[in-house]
Amino acid sequence: MRQSNLVDHSRDPCPWVVLSDFGGAFAMGAVGGAIWHGVKGFKNSPSGERSIGALTSIKARAPVLGGNFGVWGGLFSSFDCAVKGVRQKEDPYNAIIAGFFTGGALAVRGGVKAARNSAIGCACLLAVIEGVGIGLNRVTAGGSRPQNPGLPSESSTEALPA
Amino acid sequence: MSVQLSTPVRSITLRSGIRAIRVPGSLIHAHRRPFSDTRANSQKHKIAITSSSASSKKWEELSKSQKFARTASTGASFVTVVIGAVLTGAILAMLYTEVFAPNSIPNWFNNIHNRIKADSRCTKLLGERIKAYGEPTSNRWARNRPIASSIRKDKHGIEHLIMHFNVEGTVDKGVVKAHLTKRPGESNYEYKYLFLQVPGKARVYLENGRDRGSGEGGKKKGLFGVQWGW
Numbered sequence: 468m469r470q471s472n473l474v475d476h477s478r479d480p481c482p483w484v485v486l487s488d489f490g491g492a493f494a495m496g497a498v499g500g501a502i503w504h505g506v507k508g509f510k511n512s513p514s515g516e517r518s519i520g521a522l523t524s525i526k527a528r529a530p531v532l533g534g535n536f537g538v539w540g541g542l543f544s545s546f547d548c549a550v551k552g553v554r555q556k557e558d559p560y561n562a563i564i565a566g567f568f569t570g571g572a573l574a575v576r577g578g579v580k581a582a583r584n585s586a587i588g589c590a591c592l593l594a595v596i597e598g599v600g601i602g603l604n605r606v607t608a609g610g611s612r613p614q615n616p617g618l619p620s621e622s623s624t625e626a627l628p629a
Numbered sequence: 630m631s632v633q634l635s636t637p638v639r640s641i642t643l644r645s646g647i648r649a650i651r652v653p654g655s656l657i658h659a660h661r662r663p664f665s666d667t668r669a670n671s672q673k674h675k676i677a678i679t680s681s682s683a684s685s686k687k688w689e690e691l692s693k694s695q696k697f698a699r700t701a702s703t704g705a706s707f708v709t710v711v712i713g714a715v716l717t718g719a720i721l722a723m724l725y726t727e728v729f730a731p732n733s734i735p736n737w738f739n740n741i742h743n744r745i746k747a748d749s750r751c752t753k754l755l756g757e758r759i760k761a762y763g764e765p766t767s768n769r770w771a772r773n774r775p776i777a778s779s780i781r782k783d784k785h786g787i788e789h790l791i792m793h794f795n796v797e798g799t800v801d802k803g804v805v806k807a808h809l810t811k812r813p814g815e816s817n818y819e820y821k822y823l824f825l826q827v828p829g830k831a832r833v834y835l836e837n838g839r840d841r842g843s844g845e846g847g848k849k850k851g852l853f854g855v856q857w858g859w
Contacts, residue, residue, distance in 0.1 A: 484772075544772075547772055555742075555758065555759065555760035555761065556738070556739060556742055556760070556761050556762075557760075557761070557762040557763060557772075557773035557774050557776075558735040558738055558739065558773060558776070559727075559728045559735055559773070560728070560735065560739075561772065561773060562772060562773075594724055594728070595720060595724065597724065597728065598720045598721070598723050598724030598727070598728070599720055600770075601723060601724075601727045601728070602719070602720065602723045605723075
């Protein structure tokens with residue numbers, strides 16, 4: 468599947484990457500939720516019970532947020548793999564199409580209209596994320612981008628069987 | 630009856646009087662008028678007016694330092710809005726030029742991939758279900774292997790789009806390399822070459838600018854039979 472002499476440090480192959488994406492998204496949501504709801508619980512508790520309030524809030528809410536993140540991440544990754552499987556290409560359109568389906572699938576219980584709006588919104592969001600990613604890549608990691616080996620010289624193309 | 634009512638009503642007016650500082654409603658006053666004395670009411674009304682802060686004053690009523698403060702805060706808001714608009718525009722422009730524009734790398738990648746899939750010589754070498762992908766990356770966030778590409782402008786102002794990516798079918802895998810050029814006046818890229826290289830096999834040229842050049846005759850051979858530059 469891959470070039471034999473290159474050690475591939477990239478992500479897992481497709482069915483398994485869904486699992487790792489789900490876990491990663493859950494962890495991200497749980498950690499973020501712990502911070503967010505910790506601060507919120509601390510702020511909204513009466514003085515003297517602030518730390519216990521923060522803890523209660525974290526215990527009640529952080530796993531829920533983690534679960535929401537995980538559902539989103541897992542669903543998105545599944546759709547991403549499915550789109551890759553159908554299109555047989557790896558380019559930024561995959562994420563946008565997968566985002567469209569993810570948004571639609573998550574809002575499908577609200578009816579056709581809600582699903583459509585959510586799908587379009589999610590696709591736009593992912594398009595913007597792709598754009599930001601490309602832009603950041605341009606700005607920061609200019610050297611680590613995959614580079615083409617310059618122009619082949621005239622003589623080398625001359626010798627090729629046309 | 631009025632004597633009996635006077636005590637509770639007064640306590641109500643007192644409490645609502647505190648509230649009246651924040652809620653300057655003439656309705657409350659009109660309601661209260663038959664029960665409470667008007668002088669107290671007018672006093673409360675005055676309090677409500679004088680409690681207005683600098684932020685709700687008119688520009689002419691402000692002192693010099695307040696004018697400065699308001700200019701600064703309005704200016705800061707304006708700058709924030711402008712920065713946001715510029716960033717949004719930059720992201721949208723980046724998104725368009727890098728993804729959606731017809732001359733963007735992903736679109737050329739898609740075009741070339743479709744040509745490879747449609748070409749019988751390529752399908753003979755690679756087999757069915759040809760997939761295309763870029764170079765392996767160590768970036769944990771990248772879901773796609775990025776396509777190696779570069780767009781450079783040479784000294785003649787000709788833009789060179791060079792890209793290569795991997796293709797893999799059921800039989801074999803190979804590398805597709807493409808070189809496209811765009812002359813200064815033109816809006817579309819033209820193929821210089823496009824070929825598929827499967828290791829151990831002869832190259833399959835889908836486009837070769839050399840053929841076109843020789844077809845036109847000796848015009849493109851260059852001065853003194855030497856091709857100077859591109």
